Structure formats: C-alpha cells, structure tokens
Amino acid sequence: MDGSARGPRERMVYSAAQLVRERGVAATGVRDVVERASAPRGSFQHYFPGGKDQLVSEALLWSGDYAAAWAARYLRETRRPTPSGLFAHLAAQWKEEFDRRGFQRGCPVMATAGEVAGSGSAITEPLRMALSRWEEAIVAALTAMGVPARRGRRQATLMLSTLEGAILMARVYGSVRPLTTVVKDLGPLLDAEFGTDG
C-alpha cells in the first residue's frame, strides 16, 4: 500500500485514499493531499481538472480495486479454499493493519458513505462502484469455489456487512476483538452452507 514509487498523479490518488480513511472526505483538503504525496505544487489542477470530487472518486475506485485484488488473492494462495477461509482472509488484512499501525485508518468506503451516501454528491456513484467491485470479487471467489451464484451473492453481502461493521467496532473500541469474534462465529454458518449443498 505504499505509493511512494509511483508518479505524482498516482501518489495523489493514494494519499487521498489514506487521508479519507483517517478523517473522512470533508476534512481531507486538496492541499494536504498534494503535500502528503510530495507532488509539485500546481500539479493538482493539471491532473485533476474535476477538482476534489475527481480526486476522491479516483481514490475510492483505487480502494475498491485494491480490496477486490485482495479478495482474489485468496484463491491463488490457498490450496483448499472455503467461504470461511475467504472471510478470515478479508478480516486478516484489517487485523494486521490495526496491529501494525493502530486504529487511525478505517475503510474509505465507510468514511465516505457516512458523509455522502444519501446525498446528491458527485462521489456517490464512484462510491457505489468501489463497493460493487469489491463485492463482485468476493462473489467471483465464492463462485470459483463452487458456491452457486445466488448463494454466493447473499454470502458476499453477509461477509461485507459483517466485516465493515466489525472494522467500525474495532476502531471505536480500539481493539481487534470484534474482528476475531465475527471471523470465529460467522465461519461455521458460511461453511455449513458450503458443505451441505454448496
């Protein structure tokens, strides 16, 4: 998740994603993003003629693709994949983040949703796309395991809901316990369906 090796445009998108994860959209200033990305002053307007909305939109889509890639990675790296294993894999990234860096950064989709989900903001559509790409990657992984498409879709909704909420609770309480609890307790449900008629 380090964007330092990329060009200024990519670094600004990456930095915007990280700032949104920390403090939400409203409190993320373009100036802070440019500074954090070590981008040349004045380059922002060049790369993002659509302004902050464009920057945040790209940051959301970048985040959705990153999360989707993480979900897809599970299948490549796992010999005997299971729905509960996939869920644990999704949660593991967050446990590692919180263990390593504390609870400062959350999910950019959640932060943005809290601020604009029901509004007419231009970023509601990229927000929807980011969440959808993440969800589709989970559905695809489940389908590849042999879970029927319709059930996979329901399971993806359940996994994403539970994971997002556990991230929220972990950050508020300053503890990874909600994550470990939901991984352990939801696992049997996910695999029971998998085993019996998945």
Place this chain on the structure above:
Amino acid sequence: MDGSARGPRERMVYSAAQLVRERGVAATGVRDVVERASAPRGSFQHYFPGGKDQLVSEALLWSGDYAAAWAARYLRETRRPTPSGLFAHLAAQWKEEFDRRGFQRGCPVMATAGEVAGSGSAITEPLRMALSRWEEAIVAALTAMGVPARRGRRQATLMLSTLEGAILMARVYGSVRPLTTVVKDLGPLLDAEFGTDG
C-alpha cells in the same frame, strides 16, 4: 424521533444528531444546527460552553441511548423473544427509515467513526460510550432471554457488526436488500446457538 416539542437545548442535540447522520461531523456546522433546531441565536454558547465537541458528544450519547431503548423495547413487546427476532427488530427500524425517508440518514456512530475513530479528538470517548450503551442493551436483552452472558456478548458483537455494515451497504446501493439478506441469513445461526445450548 421528533424533537420539535422539546426545549431549545434538546432540539439542538437532536438536530445535531440528524445532521451528523446525513453529512458527518466535519460538515455539520453549529449555525446549521441552531437554525434547524429553531433555537434562539446566541443560545448555543449558553447551552454548550464546550462548543461543537460538546454538542456532538451529546448528540452521540443521545443516539446511543435511543438505540439502546429500541433494543430494550423488543423484550417488552414480544411474547416469545428469540435472538433472531431481536436482530430483525433492530434491522426493522432501519428498513422503515429507508422506506419512509430514503437513504439520506445513516448511523451517527458510523459517520463519526469514519471521521475521528482513530484520532485524538475529544469526541472519541463519547463515541465509544454511545456504541457501548447500544451494545450493552443488546447483551442485556439476550441475557434476559436466557443466552449465557459470554455468548450474549459475542452475539451482540456479531449482530451490531452485521447491522452496521448492512446499513452502510443499503445506503451506498440505495436498496434495503442488504438488510433483508442479513436478517434472513444470520437468523438461523443466532437461534441455533439459542436452541441447542443457550
């Protein structure tokens, strides 16, 4: 949830909670709150010498108590309470909100967490307290049904996580489908534990 009949102080707390639910903390201006609450200009400083942090803190605690009371109400109104019934009751409030008013307003705890959960903000402690009061009310309801305390605590974490995430997904997609999916699919897990050795 109508605060119009109360005094100016209560109306400002209520209005702050609603604005945070719509747009988050950063974009909620004290001036907007005073106006929405139809409170006398200049009364804000009198009632909230601690400024916006105090107002938002009280709005969060009001929200946590409101959610806790809603959870407690389930037991009073239900002849044969079950864990899945409680979860459906929690979700029903949100389905009704979205059906009736659209997806403009979300959970104030989520909005605030997205912006300040990992920061040193003065509102992180009331945020934690608000979530904790809600969770404790759920634990208490489960315990009253006969669920052992430790299991009740885990179930409350699972319920709250899943509900919060489903609210997030519902708002982003503009559909109550995530809520109906998690209520239906998580129910058997909650009651299986209840039935077998709860």
